[in-house]
Amino acid sequence: MKKTxxxxxxxxxxxxxxxxxxxxxxxxxxxxxxxxxxIGFLMTIDNYIALFLQPYIGNRSDRTNxxxxxxxxxxxIGIPSAALFFALIPFHTSLVTLIIFMVCMNLSMAIFRxxxxxxxxxxxxxxxxxxxxxxxxxxxxxxxxxxxSIGSLLYDIxxxxxxxxxSVIFLIALWIIFNNINExxxxxxxxxxxxxxxxxxxELNPPTVLLLSAIFFWFIAVQGMEALFTLxxxxxLGFSKSASAFSLAFFSLSFVLSSxxxxxxxxxxxxxxxxxxxxVGLIFIFILLNWAESVFILRTFLLIGGIxxxxxxxxxxxxxxxxxxxxxxxxxTGLYYLVSSVAAIISPPTLGLLIxxxxxxxxxxxxxxxxxxxxxxxxKVKDTETSSVSNQKLDD
Numbered sequence: 001m002k003k004t005x006x007x008x009x010x011x012x013x014x015x016x017x018x019x020x021x022x023x024x025x026x027x028x029x030x031x032x033x034x035x036x037x038x039i040g041f042l043m044t045i046d047n048y049i050a051l052f053l054q055p056y057i058g059n060r061s062d063r064t065n066x067x068x069x070x071x072x073x074x075x076x077i078g079i080p081s082a083a084l085f086f087a088l089i090p091f092h093t094s095l096v097t098l099i100i101f102m103v104c105m106n107l108s109m110a111i112f113r114x115x116x117x118x119x120x121x122x123x124x125x126x127x128x129x130x131x132x133x134x135x136x137x138x139x140x141x142x143x144x145x146x147x148x149s150i151g152s153l154l155y156d157i158x159x160x161x162x163x164x165x166x167s168v169i170f171l172i173a174l175w176i177i178f179n180n181i182n183e184x185x186x187x188x189x190x191x192x193x194x195x196x197x198x199x200x201x202x203e204l205n206p207p208t209v210l211l212l213s214a215i216f217f218w219f220i221a222v223q224g225m226e227a228l229f230t231l232x233x234x235x236x237l238g239f240s241k242s243a244s245a246f247s248l249a250f251f252s253l254s255f256v257l258s259s260x261x262x263x264x265x266x267x268x269x270x271x272x273x274x275x276x277x278x279x280v281g282l283i284f285i286f287i288l289l290n291w292a293e294s295v296f297i298l299r300t301f302l303l304i305g306g307i308x309x310x311x312x313x314x315x316x317x318x319x320x321x322x323x324x325x326x327x328x329x330x331x332x333t334g335l336y337y338l339v340s341s342v343a344a345i346i347s348p349p350t351l352g353l354l355i356x357x358x359x360x361x362x363x364x365x366x367x368x369x370x371x372x373x374x375x376x377x378x379x380k381v382k383d384t385e386t387s388s389v390s391n392q393k394l395d396d
Contacts, residue, residue: 008139016143040348058334069183071115078112134263141256148249217374224347254306278311
């Protein structure tokens with residue numbers, strides 16, 4: 001699993017960047033805009049871009065053939081560009097320049113996100129993918145914690161410092177991955193011949209469609225909550241900006257600590273079963289958060305919520321990959337991010353609009369309702385664990 005840990009640096013940098021982006025960019029927008037709904041809309045720029053680019057780039061990387069491999073060229077182009085524009089965001093001089101830097105940064109992130117994640121099943125046997133996904137999400141969670149904790153401290157010193165730090169980490173992560181993962185050497189040989197064009201009708205089988213629907217609804221809940229939580233904590237609970245971002249780090253902290261155990265539990269008891277436990281748990285947590293007014297209770301609920309989110313998120317990607325064929329890892333990664341992007345496009349402005357009309361308490365009630373819809377879809381997903389166990393025995 002050494003290569004998985006090294007690949008985790010890529011996911012570490014991605015999560016680090018998004019956590020910092022979601023935590024502090026709303027404050028920049030709030031300097032120019034009064035509407036929470038409009039701020040929520042602008043915070044979905046990345047998802048509009050991902051909506052069009054992620055499936056295309058994921059599919060394109062399945063069919064790319066260079067001396068650097070299928071995925072690596074996209075990392076070599078996207079990561080340095082993302083580092084540049086991420087560093088420029090705090091140096092905006094107007095709403096226009098802020099939006100330009102945000103768009104350019106998000107375009108750059110979209111170039112390398114799907115190929116980075118698709119590298120995991122490329123280099124990992126089927127039987128070890130839930131554990132591997134736990135490892136790379138552990139790394140990603142570490143990135144989120146650093147962004148929201150150390151990033152908060154740097155933000156208080158100078159607003160631009162956390163953004164510059166993240167840009168440097170982007171480049172370090174690229175150096176680590178490029179120097180330690182050789183796709184032509186490390187990729188597991190496929191038994192399926194890649195085709196020039198993916199048959200989406202074949203890929204979108206009933207288990208895949210239902211699972212993508214569940215993914216859509218739970219990302220509506222979680223991404224909406226994460227995008228608007230800092231504004232909720234500041235406006236509804238009276239927290240400082242840095243304290244609100246630090247509170248959200250507790251959600252990420254428990255996610256990190258639960259990532260590898262959740263992967264192991266998914267491998268042992270079935271990915272679907274562990275996902276269902278996570279969904280039910282988060283429904284209760286979102287409801288209870290409406291009555292969390294003290295810092296201690298709020299952060300305790302967020303800690304517990306992170307555990308349930310790990311049960312869901314760690315097992316979802318290996319599950320969606322397992323419902324398709326070997327030649328479609330990049331395509332399925334693109335579909336995974338397509339659905340999560342559509343959810344993130346809809347969620348912050350919709351939840352922001354509900355907040356504008358009925359107050360910040362609607363944030364968690366709406367999140368709980370969306371998780372209920374995810375539960376309904378997930379229950380109907382055909383359990384493929386029997387075939388997965390057979391595949392694991394063959395891999396072992």
